[in-house]
Amino acid sequence: MQVKFSIFRYDASKDEKPYRQEFSLEVEPTDRILDCLDRIKWDYDGSLTYRRSCSHGICGSDAININGKNMLACQVLIQDIKKKLIRIDPIPGMPVIKDLVVDMTDFFEKYEVVKPYLIAKNPPAKERLQSQAERALIDEAVNCILCGACTSSCPSMWGNPNYLGPAALLKAYRFAFDSRDEAPAEHLEAIDTNDGVWRCHTIFNCVEACPKEINLTWHISQLKKKMVEREF
Amino acid sequence: MKFFQHNWTKVLIAYHRFAGSWAWILHRITGIALTGYIMLHIIALSSLQKHKIDNGKAFNEEMALFSSPFFLFLEWLLFAFVIFHSLNGIRIVLIDFANGARYQKKLHYAVLTIGIIAFLVMGYVIFSHQLNESTAFLFSPTNK
Numbered sequence: 001m002q003v004k005f006s007i008f009r010y011d012a013s014k015d016e017k018p019y020r021q022e023f024s025l026e027v028e029p030t031d032r033i034l035d036c037l038d039r040i041k042w043d044y045d046g047s048l049t050y051r052r053s054c055s056h057g058i059c060g061s062d063a064i065n066i067n068g069k070n071m072l073a074c075q076v077l078i079q080d081i082k083k084k085l086i087r088i089d090p091i092p093g094m095p096v097i098k099d100l101v102v103d104m105t106d107f108f109e110k111y112e113v114v115k116p117y118l119i120a121k122n123p124p125a126k127e128r129l130q131s132q133a134e135r136a137l138i139d140e141a142v143n144c145i146l147c148g149a150c151t152s153s154c155p156s157m158w159g160n161p162n163y164l165g166p167a168a169l170l171k172a173y174r175f176a177f178d179s180r181d182e183a184p185a186e187h188l189e190a191i192d193t194n195d196g197v198w199r200c201h202t203i204f205n206c207v208e209a210c211p212k213e214i215n216l217t218w219h220i221s222q223l224k225k226k227m228v229e230r231e232f
Numbered sequence: 233m234k235f236f237q238h239n240w241t242k243v244l245i246a247y248h249r250f251a252g253s254w255a256w257i258l259h260r261i262t263g264i265a266l267t268g269y270i271m272l273h274i275i276a277l278s279s280l281q282k283h284k285i286d287n288g289k290a291f292n293e294e295m296a297l298f299s300s301p302f303f304l305f306l307e308w309l310l311f312a313f314v315i316f317h318s319l320n321g322i323r324i325v326l327i328d329f330a331n332g333a334r335y336q337k338k339l340h341y342a343v344l345t346i347g348i349i350a351f352l353v354m355g356y357v358i359f360s361h362q363l364n365e366s367t368a369f370l371f372s373p374t375n376k
Contacts, residue, residue, distance in 0.1 A: 068248035
């Protein structure tokens, strides 16, 4: 089947403004969007730039905006899109370096704010044991691949660039609710601010965007509950 | 390094809107509208202070204006704003403090369904009186 791609192009070294370039491709319904981008780059225009590494939905490099929705290019098939015109943009809310490549420095700075590591003061004799019920609490949260699709889809983040964003908050949940973590208060302290957990207005764009099907808003709501319990 | 940054309002318009986004947008719009309405309401009421001097003439005139069909229609719209804002407020409380984030879409459709039913019932309550009054002369024995 014939599909038309309209791709966002921008090169800071020569373009004043971004423009759109169109490519028509003969594709199979079972082709992934990433396969199509690869074919455009290899056969038509070698200057097209995008991130991709494992191309199997694990590394989280190729989060892009397809027809107005953030998703992973390697996880979406042509038949999932159900449209003859496929608009491809970089993920919104982040500065564009070139074509589909965005600057994620800010994303990872916010990620570090929540102390995304296990805080354990005393080294264990053998291993840190955890019951099945304790592990079940973080089952969903550990699936995050840090692709940035959620944070970049969040209207709170577009309006307020200081907002930590759902990805950072999910990481805070992942360690604050981990039974092996010895200082959950440190993770919670970092997000109990105006631009932290309270900036989430439950819009659910992040849940729709997440390629790992993590319900981020549910995790943020658990954090909110924990904060309130702490106060009373 | 030189970057290109999208304007956030353009992003807001271009990004796909899901059920949750619509709930948020409508909640914002109704919230701002209701804040504006409460100011109008206070101004309209404060102007009635004159009733002490004119024996309720200003009050009666204003009430006559507010029971005209146009104002009844505005009142019906006001009810739509209030019912959506309050029902969606309950939805947000359930999301934040109950397990609502797991079934937010169902909650959103429940808000819309209950809201539309309440809106129609309220429409009947507001206008049935009007309709009866305008057709009352057909049935009333003492013709005016």
